[in-house]
Amino acid sequence: MKLSGVELRRIEMPLVAPFRTSFGTQYTRDILLLRVETDDAEGWGECGTLPDPLYSPEYVDGAADVLRRFLVPALAAAERVDANAVGTVLAPFKGHRMAKAALEMAVLDAELRAEGRPLARELGAVRSSVPCGVSVGIMGSIGELLDSVGGYLDAGYVRIKLKIQPGWDVEPVRAVRERFGDDVLLQVDANTAYTLADARHLAKLDPFGLLLIEQPLDEEDVLGHAELAKQVTTPICLDESIVSAKSAADAITLGACRIVNIKPGRVGGYLEARRVHDVCAAHGIPVWCGGMLESGIGRAANVALAALPGFTLPGDTSASDRYYRTDITAPFVLADGHLPVPDGPGIGVAPVPELLDEVTTATEWVSC
Ligand SMILES: CC(=O)N[C@@H](Cc1ccc2ccccc2c1)C(=O)O
Numbered sequence: 001m002k003l004s005g006v007e008l009r010r011i012e013m014p015l016v017a018p019f020r021t022s023f024g025t026q027y028t029r030d031i032l033l034l035r036v037e038t039d040d041a042e043g044w045g046e047c048g049t050l051p052d053p054l055y056s057p058e059y060v061d062g063a064a065d066v067l068r069r070f071l072v073p074a075l076a077a078a079e080r081v082d083a084n085a086v087g088t089v090l091a092p093f094k095g096h097r098m099a100k101a102a103l104e105m106a107v108l109d110a111e112l113r114a115e116g117r118p119l120a121r122e123l124g125a126v127r128s129s130v131p132c133g134v135s136v137g138i139m140g141s142i143g144e145l146l147d148s149v150g151g152y153l154d155a156g157y158v159r160i161k162l163k164i165q166p167g168w169d170v171e172p173v174r175a176v177r178e179r180f181g182d183d184v185l186l187q188v189d190a191n192t193a194y195t196l197a198d199a200r201h202l203a204k205l206d207p208f209g210l211l212l213i214e215q216p217l218d219e220e221d222v223l224g225h226a227e228l229a230k231q232v233t234t235p236i237c238l239d240e241s242i243v244s245a246k247s248a249a250d251a252i253t254l255g256a257c258r259i260v261n262i263k264p265g266r267v268g269g270y271l272e273a274r275r276v277h278d279v280c281a282a283h284g285i286p287v288w289c290g291g292m293l294e295s296g297i298g299r300a301a302n303v304a305l306a307a308l309p310g311f312t313l314p315g316d317t318s319a320s321d322r323y324y325r326t327d328i329t330a331p332f333v334l335a336d337g338h339l340p341v342p343d344g345p346g347i348g349v350a351p352v353p354e355l356l357d358e359v360t361t362a363t364e365w366v367s368c
């Protein structure tokens with residue numbers, strides 16, 4: 001395929017409710033979308049970065065800059081551009097995995113659209129719909145939390161994930177267990193808010209039968225997670241620490257995690273995400289698909305990924321209305337706790353032009 005150019009489009013989508021985590025509170029989602037034009041078809045990619053480097057070292061303006069000045073020109077200079085080549089062409093540039101992932105996703109989408117092949121089939125999906133969990137933010141009170149969890153259970157979500165931080169952990173979990181019982185699939189996500197010194201405190205979560213505790217320690221503290229795993233019985237799941245198939249293999253070998261949250265952007269793209277899946281499967285480690293409050297563009301591709309055989313735990317692939325009143329694509333609607341896997345060519349969805357224009361704050365063409 002020949003690349004004729006890439007559109008960098010910035011959109012601002014208001015959240016239906018503030019989303020608070022241990023690293024801050026988000027009220028809107030500032031998203032960088034990519035649209036690549038090739039001689040065969042166009043393709044869409046979504047960059048998972050936040051506006052500031054609080055979840056990961058990357059941030060939206062930085063991703064736009066590295067794409068505009070380095071990644072797109074490198075791809076434009078390459079003889080052939082197909083998705084399997086993108087990783088190699090971009091490898092000389094260190095880091096910037098979410099920016100690279102967005103570009104690879106757009107090229108992959110264009111390639112598959114041109115050939116009429118669905119992403120799900122390309123990745124090796126074995127399901128036509130996926131069970132969905134939901135991520136619940138830190139709330140102002142236990143009562144507010146219980147109302148929110150009750151609403152999601154009524155909506156049909158098959159798994160509840162609670163954001164936790166020091167001072168908001170054991171009590172919220174206890175309250176949810178007391179109100180909704182022991183059968184609800186329940187897990188927590190600390191987004192690196194604790195240290196190994198908190199091990200005894202985190203062990204207080206063990207009696208509540210959680211599926212997992214996600215990323216309790218700093219993303220670089222893999223050995224700390226291995227030590228923590230000896231002091232708590234709740235399985236440890238890593239998110240921020242897992243940046244590639246190799247880092248997944250290392251973390252598993254070191255005993256740092258028994259479960260992995262796979263986010264395509266965090267690991268550099270959907271093709272690397274499949275490699276993470278394969279490495280985890282080889283070690284008998286269950287995986288699930290994480291979320292970065294994607295628009296329908298990223299959501300469509302995540303649902304396809306979540307349909308691979310090793311994704312045996314419900315992911316954060318929630319419905320569009322968990323975050324947005326109006327999505328930029330046709331909305332993903334929860335049915336019996338599941339989302340359908342798109343079966344159209346490529347990612348199987350496209351932005352609705354007028355809806356996209358309503359939320360667009362900037363657009364820029366990078367010609368190749
Ligand atoms: C669904 C979920 O919990 N996602 C991330 C954290 C997260 C939280 C808040 C976000 C706000 C804007 C953009 C991305 C965000 C990601 C996680 O699993 O750790």
Ligand SMILES: [Mg+2]
Binds near residue numbers: 189191214240261290
């Ligand atoms: Mg997480």
